[in-house]
Amino acid sequence: MATFPKGPTNNFLVNVQGIMDPIGYTLRLRERYGDPMSLPKMDGKPGLATGSVEGLRSVFAVPPEALDQMLAKNFSALFGESSLFVLSGARHTAMRKLLMPPFHGQRMRLYGKQICDLALQHSRDFKPGQQLVAQDLMHTISLQTIIHIVFGVTAPEEAARLEKLLESLRKSLSLGLTVTLVIPWLRREFGGFGPWAHWQRVTQDLRSFLDPELARRRADPAERTDILSLLLKARQEDGTELNDQQIFEQLHTLLFAGHSTTAGALSWALSFLGHAPAVLRRLQDELTALGADPEPEALAKAPYLEAVCNETLRLRPPSPGVGRKLNTPMRIAGYDLPAGAGVFAQIIWAHHDPAVFPESEVFRPERFLERTYSPFEFLPFGGGNRRCIGAAFALYEMKLVLGTLLRRYSFELVSRSQCGWGCRVCPALRCA
Numbered sequence: 210m211a212t213f214p215k216g217p218t219n220n221f222l223v224n225v226q227g228i229m230d231p232i233g234y235t236l237r238l239r240e241r242y243g244d245p246m247s248l249p250k251m252d253g254k255p256g257l258a259t260g261s262v263e264g265l266r267s268v269f270a271v272p273p274e275a276l277d278q279m280l281a282k283n284f285s286a287l288f289g290e291s292s293l294f295v296l297s298g299a300r301h302t303a304m305r306k307l308l309m310p311p312f313h314g315q316r317m318r319l320y321g322k323q324i325c326d327l328a329l330q331h332s333r334d335f336k337p338g339q340q341l342v343a344q345d346l347m348h349t350i351s352l353q354t355i356i357h358i359v360f361g362v363t364a365p366e367e368a369a370r371l372e373k374l375l376e377s378l379r380k381s382l383s384l385g386l387t388v389t390l391v392i393p394w395l396r397r398e399f400g401g402f403g404p405w406a407h408w409q410r411v412t413q414d415l416r417s418f419l420d421p422e423l424a425r426r427r428a429d430p431a432e433r434t435d436i437l438s439l440l441l442k443a444r445q446e447d448g449t450e451l452n453d454q455q456i457f458e459q460l461h462t463l464l465f466a467g468h469s470t471t472a473g474a475l476s477w478a479l480s481f482l483g484h485a486p487a488v489l490r491r492l493q494d495e496l497t498a499l500g501a502d503p504e505p506e507a508l509a510k511a512p513y514l515e516a517v518c519n520e521t522l523r524l525r526p527p528s529p530g531v532g533r534k535l536n537t538p539m540r541i542a543g544y545d546l547p548a549g550a551g552v553f554a555q556i557i558w559a560h561h562d563p564a565v566f567p568e569s570e571v572f573r574p575e576r577f578l579e580r581t582y583s584p585f586e587f588l589p590f591g592g593g594n595r596r597c598i599g600a601a602f603a604l605y606e607m608k609l610v611l612g613t614l615l616r617r618y619s620f621e622l623v624s625r626s627q628c629g630w631g632c633r634v635c636p637a638l639r640c641a
């Protein structure tokens with residue numbers, strides 16, 4: 210058996226630095242220890258991280274029944290026991306089967322016009338010279354997309370109420386809440402103050418909003434295309450429908466998984482474009498050539514626009530890595546791991562493999578026009594049995610929002626500040 214590879218040993222430090230600077234820290238770890246690398250023990254079990262093509266191939270080849278969700282208990286505390294984030298094995302496969310159809314690539318066409326309209330609506334009043342923070346704009350558009358397409362709430366008053374609730378929920382996803390995931394002792398009410406109490410309160414408020422909405426839709430199952438309505442119609446293998454608790458937990462999960470990720474990626478795209486005027490010009494030339502009022506499908510098929518989105522996701526994947534837990538001994542990346550071991554697919558290592566992406570630090574969308582990459586080379590949406598179910602939706606939304614905005618407006622970067630922790634960015638833009 211090969212000796213276990215070297216790696217950091219202090220779990221607390223790895224967690225803290227990983228939260229504060231997920232991309233930079235993870236890349237520095239590879240420089241120091243190489244790939245694969247071992248990770249500090251969790252619950253007395255070793256962990257192995259890899260981002261090489263061979264390593265990722267072996268991670269994603271593990272059969273789903275041999276894998277448990279990493280940090281399932283933590284996710285369960287946030288989203289509930291039936292959340293897709295929490296489930297493993299047969300229950301996970303069954304829930305994915307129910308959740309996947311609404312996100313099928315073909316279905317996205319139904320949502321194209323709505324997404325473009327939302328992007329237009331929230332940028333209609335931009336004036337030349339006006340300054341704005343890209344992150345705020347993208348958060349608003351992505352939140353509205355979720356309200357309309359996932360929740361299907363369109364009546365203005367209801368939509369405004371839901372927006373307030375979701376905004377509040379988003380704000381409660383703070384650094385403090387992330388720390389409660391690492392230190393379970395902090396998951397306490399503390400007299401109604403603190404991140405945990407806030408999360409519990411807004412979750413309850415969202416539940417109070419949704420319960421009557423679910424009852425209304427069950428009573429009047431009109432033909433609707435939003436994802437909530439499709440979930441209400443979905444049937445489990447035994448023919449039963451999902452109950453309100455299960456539906457709520459999936460919606461909560463979708464909101465968490467789909468909102469900040471897409472908004473963050475769109476903000477990074479503007480930031481990269483702001484630093485690369487030639488790329489911005491080429492992209493705007495492509496968009497102009499589509500004519501005055503292109504169909505959403507024309508935007509979705511524009512090759513350079515897609516390359517810009519992909520290059521952004523390569524350099525700033527919202528999740529720099531994804532974890533799994535083995536429930537049976539397995540050989541991964543040449544090492545024999547026991548049951549209970551953690552396995553990490555380091556997305557950011559793969560995206561910075563100089564043999565696959567020469568000058569990997571450089572934002573150069575052309576690389577995505579010059580060749581195609583395998584799912585072990587470019588994997589912003591993870592891989593295997595837990596690959597992001599919203600991947601097609603997210604990429605579609607990114608292309609339509611970016612395409613709609615940049616067809617009408619040009620901009621220059623006023624400043625690019627790192628706002629908050631982690632890999633967030635808040636480019637300030639001036640419309641031109």
Ligand code: HEM
Pocket residue numbers: 293294305359462463464466467468470471474522526527528531532589590591592593594595596597598599600602603604
């Ligand atoms: C740019 C945007 C997005 C990125 C980069 C992204 C990335 C990811 C990644 C890396 C994972 C973990 C995959 C793994 O463990 O192998 C994931 C899981 C997931 N994502 Fe996304 N995501 C995005 C947007 C969305 C959207 C819009 C939705 C839905 C509205 C969504 C729903 C989910 C769900 C439900 C999971 C859990 C899947 C499971 O555990 O089976 N994501 N995403």
